[in-house]
Amino acid sequence: MEEPAPRDRIKFYGPGDLANYLIAEEAVALLRAQPEAGRIASLNEALEIHNALEFERHDILPSALTPEERATLGLRATSLRGQLAGFFATIDDTNVAERLAVFDREYVHDLLHLINRFKIVSNVGGQRLFDALVSAGVPLWAMLADKSFVKGHDGRLRTMLLSDARYGELLVNARLLRSGSSASFLPESLSADDSQQILKDYIDSESPHLNYIEAIANAHDNAGIGLTPKVRLAAQRRLIELTQVLFADRSNVVSGVSYAVGIDPDQEEPLRDRVERTGARRLHQRTFGGRYLKSSMGRDQILANFTTIIGYMDERGLLALPSFRSEIGVLEGLRVTGADTYPRGAAYRHRDSLTILSTEAYYDFLLQEGTKVEDVIAWYFRDYIAEVFGIAGFDFAPSTASGTFLERCRHLCAEMESIAKQFALYCEDGEIDRELLEMTSAPRPWEKIPSLVKRKYLLKGENEDCDTALRLLFSDQARINFINSDLRAPSFVQLVLDNHVNYESLHHYQTGPVDWLASVGLVSVEDGTVGFRSLPKIRVLRDINTYEAAPFGHYQREVAAAEDLAGQGWLDFGSTLLSPAEASYFNFVLNKSEFTDGHDLRNRYLHGTNPNARDEKAHREAYMQLLRLTLALLLKIQDDFALHSGAAGDASRARAA
Template sequence: MEDVDSLVRLKFYGVRDLANGWLAEKAVALVQSYSSGRKLLSLNDALELHNALEFEKNNIFPNFLTAQDHTELALSARESRRRVASFFSTIEASNLKEHLNKMDFQYADDLLRLIERHGVAKRVGGQMLFEALSDAALPLEVMLADRQFVNRNDRKLREVMLSDAQNGELLVRMRLVKDSNPLYHLPASLSGEDMQQLLSAYIGSASPHLNYVQAIAESNDNDSFGLTPKIRLEAKKRHKDLIEELLAAKRTKTTNTYHGLRLDPEQRKPVIDRVERDENSVSYVRSFSEKYLLSSMDPERILLNFASVVGFLERGLLTMPSFKGQLGALRTLLISGRDAYPRGSAFNYVDALTLNGTQFYSDFLRQYSIEVEDSVAWFFREYLVDKFGAANFYFAASSPSSSFLERCRHISAEMESIARQFSLYCDEGVLDPELLQMTSTPRPWAAIPSFTERKYLHRGSNHNCDRAMHLLFSDQSGMTYISSELKASNFVELITENEVSYESVRPHQKESIDWLIDEGLVAVDSDLLEFAQPVQVLVLSDINNREAAAYGHYGTDEASAALVLMQKGWLEFSSTLLTRPEASYFNYFLNKSEFSDGPDLRNKYAHGTNADPGDISTHRQSYFQLLRLLVALTLKIKDEFRLAARAQPSTMSETP
């Protein structure tokens, strides 16, 4: 590479790049200098000038330019574009390799684009151009990003891809991970069998990336992309081996996480959570009061205990789903399969405690000859009739003598029946058993209706709302650190737990603070920052934490604040039984309609692809996962009837 290129050259990374503001001045200076007679001495000069011209093309200018400056810059840009075109017209077979040997690889994508635009391939020949680019080590992924180049070199690119097992990683990054790049183009001649061969070679290679192997295992079957059950099984086994190798390495230090439950005969509070730590482990222990559980053994109290003591429900929303706001910036940066359910530490914590809690509480009740399913059956057969006059609902509990395999098959079918019953009730206002028998197709979990018009609040498609949520709650907002004494995980925490003066705010943060002030969320009182509308911030916090808010559970102040945010276009109402994250949670455990890596419990037990009947431990685990979903669905329906009775007392009254 030529010595002059040891200097940092200008690069345009897109209209949203944060560096555009301070690079624009340099771009303008470059355009003006070349239009005034400066010569293009190398390929890198031409590529840098092309990048400078992208600033002008996208109207990214320094703030100090006048209208006259803009007019003159347009003329300079026209002349500079002519110079770039003239330079590329001089590239021919005799000097092609010399130019490429000195190329700055940050311009690789620009090079292909300009080669196509200025007809270089026609002058030097397609075969020679491909060989020269390969000899210059132009990255394969750069080649695949240019559709015209891929089409022109289809067969050659296929051969290159199949020649190296590591190119299987490129396939994964192109299609199988979250935030895959849709701009890559595969050679048309690369068949599904070719890609299966490449993925298999990558899985079996000496050092495949652990997370990419996991992404293959978590993907949905797609024969046209080489994804077959056999390939996914290879990836699953290889992933297990890689994990074992990682843990066996002496240099790897791990922290073990444990989740425990205990029954305390002397404890007063219904439930207490503790965290116990030592050098190599963290234990999350949930303690239940034996006296309290023994005092609440009737069916209604049992369901309420699942909601509050086992921890299924908070203010009408399930606690168990994965929520984007809980993942954090680090988790979102980790590689995960494109179709995988997003699971972070918060999800894993609640999942372990609620699943173990379901099993623990069920076993506790069974000591007193009480089955949880019987409480569910009581709710549908008696409670809905007695409290709300909603007749004809039914649920048939499993036989206490049935195996866990039989219970899993039974409860899967009964849960679908409950969903159909409730949907028909919402549509018709009554549950007609004969009409129910004629409606065999179940609705997707996200499409089960509600008879509460304003059931949930969730974010609308609004840029200002997105910006406010980012500034208030994100750990990557740039608003979390002022000094070593004034720092927090997000801006809301920073303001609520500290006295922060407006003058102490760093210069780069003041524009965002001023914007929040203009939006009426933040105020300055005696130079101290405070929330001008704290209730609105609380509502937005609910949306951030659970991706929805149960409007019917709000008091007067919260409801008023929510309506203001809705009128601004920041929030919207929806009317379904489940929120979007809740529906996704059901999909994750029950089917593969949305995610590729879930237990697929409904389909496995409905279609006979479940574990060996003799594997009692696996079926027991599946049963408690299904029982947790059944109780969660029952609690959501119970909450639905209570909210509707409160909103429409004249048509649906809740009797004491």
């Protein structure tokens, strides 16, 4: 048996991994140290040489290498590839178990790849090779990650999947999760009945993972992969059971976050936030100034308050309500989630809790002052846009004050949909033909509602350079964020903007990424100091990274930079009322067209599958969600009208001045 390696072995994680710059020099040193006429002695040695050769194959090499050194290294790599082929040619049915018995588990994917590449099965036989790999400890999840291996061992893998209820997690990972540790492929011989049995066995197993059960419960029905209403119902019931067990002992809950929102009648400032900590528990308290709210009772001021102090929207017309992927932390991203569930993390939950509680508090305050929020919405569509923009024909009918919250929910769902149709019709025809509107019954998908502004947003295109730049500039995991204990920041952009960064102070593995950013016109190095060639470009890319859309219609100083990025093929122009993240948020709240775990409020209330009619508390909570979304729709429409008329541009110029 081999002795444990005295050092960490070289591992190539793929051409796009930033860790490559850390170990490229080690890979080159290993290739140079291997005797040109030597022989590879062990499997781990062969696997490490293969990984080192990948650096040479993808030309990920230290920038200090001269052209002559690169050429010499290429010749050495050709020789070593021959040695690699020679080693695997010695594996046959007499020694396969011994040769595969010990290997570094980090190389498991490389092992399967090379076994297929050098056609070991022809010397060994399929069953004997499979048995040797199982005996060596190659896990089933790794086998399923290799498409060629799955194809070559179809029947054997099917039998193995059916042999243990725990393998249900592999089926969920392959078919139901947004992202697993790697891609997974299933045997073609695995039937729908097989899949259903695996899922049932997993749901009924002794200790299934809570998140995997949740993924089954939230998945779309698909009989072809064993997902039926009965299977999902079983998962939903098991999810409740597992959750109850988890939280049965409250002493196990050592941390938590809670929220409290109220109105202080004597407070003059619009908004005050504070946090109280008791051990690991946190209470976020938000109070609104009663005096300020009473001084801003005009209907236009009320809408402005929802925008600013309640926190619905920023000054450039982007809603703050959606979940944005850039906010989801690394550890949160590791959580097992269904492929069709709404991606959200702590930042979204924090904002969602505060805005819904704030909406409720402000709604009650206005009601006490004799103002109904729905009447303000009706005023905006009936009167305000006609007076300010000269647009007639819009209509919104508020629900009756005497109606129950169940009735108001149903009414508000219909009115929200009507407003969306009216706006889409106005965008397309320049007017609202009421008869034509009445003939249009099908709702318009939220992501396809048009805009009056031809180039309203910039969206990220399918461009690898753009993806790389965003990762290097803004990711808290980029290896160029930390130079030393005094020069570090959550992102490279913040590091450079907040500090004087000398190019010479960069580590050897950081110069490659920084040089690349310079080559695409984002970074400059002047007099040895690292800076940004175009701050407007950085601001545009920051918006793309943060909001998944850049508000091009509101740009002033960034216009030229934004157009340049679009000309490079990095970004595309979009012309819809809602940005992609905003449309996804509307879908999450209103329906299940995009996410299986959505609130589905529109369908529940219009199709009669809402909570018990006597549960007034549940209907009030749903009403507040629908009211928040209706107000968000109004604010987006207001922003669109203002941009189209030039009012937003005038306001932006006034702020800049």
